[in-house]
Amino acid sequence: MKYYWGWLVAIVGFVILAGTWAQTPKTEVIHPAVGNGYGRVYPWVYPDDPLLPFDTEREMVIRGHELMDDTDRTIGPKAEDPGMRFAGNNLSCSSCHINAGRKPYGLGLVGVSKRYPQFSARIDRQQTLQGRINGCMRRSMNGKPLPENSRQMKELVAYMTWISRDVKTGDVAGDRLPKIPMLDRAANPEFGRMVYNQHCSGCHGLNGEGQINQEDPKGGYYYPPLWGSDSYNTGAGMHRIIILAEFIRKNMPPDNPHLSVEQAFDAAAFIESQHRPIEPDVVDDYPDRALKPVDISYPPYADKFSVQQHTYGPFGPILQAREKKKNR
Ligand code: HEC
Numbered sequence: 669m670k671y672y673w674g675w676l677v678a679i680v681g682f683v684i685l686a687g688t689w690a691q692t693p694k695t696e697v698i699h700p701a702v703g704n705g706y707g708r709v710y711p712w713v714y715p716d717d718p719l720l721p722f723d724t725e726r727e728m729v730i731r732g733h734e735l736m737d738d739t740d741r742t743i744g745p746k747a748e749d750p751g752m753r754f755a756g757n758n759l760s761c762s763s764c765h766i767n768a769g770r771k772p773y774g775l776g777l778v779g780v781s782k783r784y785p786q787f788s789a790r791i792d793r794q795q796t797l798q799g800r801i802n803g804c805m806r807r808s809m810n811g812k813p814l815p816e817n818s819r820q821m822k823e824l825v826a827y828m829t830w831i832s833r834d835v836k837t838g839d840v841a842g843d844r845l846p847k848i849p850m851l852d853r854a855a856n857p858e859f860g861r862m863v864y865n866q867h868c869s870g871c872h873g874l875n876g877e878g879q880i881n882q883e884d885p886k887g888g889y890y891y892p893p894l895w896g897s898d899s900y901n902t903g904a905g906m907h908r909i910i911i912l913a914e915f916i917r918k919n920m921p922p923d924n925p926h927l928s929v930e931q932a933f934d935a936a937a938f939i940e941s942q943h944r945p946i947e948p949d950v951v952d953d954y955p956d957r958a959l960k961p962v963d964i965s966y967p968p969y970a971d972k973f974s975v976q977q978h979t980y981g982p983f984g985p986i987l988q989a990r991e992k993k994k995n996r
């Protein structure tokens with residue numbers, strides 16, 4: 669009788685352990701904690717927590733991850749149900765939030781659920797995480813907002829909450845993008861064309877059109893487009909030259925980011941000078957004009973600098989004028 673129980677416990681134990689092991693995603697240590705003065709320091713680990721219950725929460729996290737990676741076919745133009753086509757282009761959230769927001773300095777989203785609600789200068793009031801996601805749906809994805817009570821919105825939030833679970837505050841080393849110094853000249857689209865042709869066009873195409881994955885029956889992008897009708901619109905964060913240059917400098921090309929600050933700004937200027945969908949709804953942006961970022965390419969502005977200078981720089985004089993005004 670004693671032996672019988674021992675075997676039973678061993679077998680049941682093995683089955684439970686094996687099941688847990690098979691279903692648990694592997695720990696993915698993405699980046700060791702680094703002290704770099706940029707926010708607080710927390711390790712970048714992809715939560716692999718046996719405590720994540722095998723229930724709807726886990727399902728939601730996994731589906732949220734899928735929405736980040738396969739936005740086009742889940743809530744974009746390739747969704748089977750026409751009623752689910754909220755995103756207007758075929759980018760994925762992960763085209764910009766690299767590795768679904770888990771790459772440090774790649775528009776990282778670890779910690780994001782703890783940063784919201786927060787004040788948004790663009791709308792001049794508190795914004796929820798759902799509201800911020802819809803900012804990207806409208807502008808980066810050139811589409812319509814996801815209803816806040818939709819299953820998909822809840823899944824995106826569940827995913828972001830999950831990857832943020834191991835950090836104590838929203839301030840994480842490696843979140844968002846690292847700052848770069850400003851040029852003391854305007855960024856130059858013509859120089860940028862040369863940088864682009866040499867370092868970027870091999871993947872993103874000579875006309876910024878990206879490349880379709882030939883093995884994907886649904887024709888998703890292998891390399892996402894950078895301009896044209898299937899890209900982000902003029903109201904998007906990526907359409908701000910400082911953000912784009914910071915992104916490029918740290919993240920592009922993906923395996924070997926190596927451009928100088930000047931090259932990154934010029935390449936960004938070239939990309940900005942190309943055509944893309946126009947965001948119609950910008951007149952109400954930044955009601956407090958003093959809080960409008962210097963690199964927003966659409967007027968009105970609180971200062972007398974031209975649209976040209978707000979688009980390509982140099983930004984030093986604009987920043988100095990702001991400082992003076994503040995100190996008066
Ligand atoms: C074309 C690039 C691009 C795409 C595609 C994109 N985003 Fe973003 N997203 C950005 C940029 C740039 C910012 C930061 C803007 C800033 O710093 O003001 C941002 C910010 C965010 C933030 C706030 C981050 C923070 O730290 O405050 C969230 C949340 C977010 N995006 C979610 C999404 C989701 C979900 C999708 C897909 C539905 C998506 N984004 C698609 C570029 C993109």
Ligand code: HEC
Binds near residue numbers: 759936
């Ligand atoms: C080896 C191929 C490759 C090269 C070369 C490359 N990229 Fe990318 N790029 C990618 C991939 C893949 C992504 C999607 C994010 C990811 O998975 O890393 C991307 C995303 C982007 C994005 C954000 C998504 C979008 O569609 O707007 C921008 C902007 C970008 N790249 C700019 C550049 C610039 C500028 C260069 C040249 C300095 C460059 N890339 C070189 C492969 C490449």
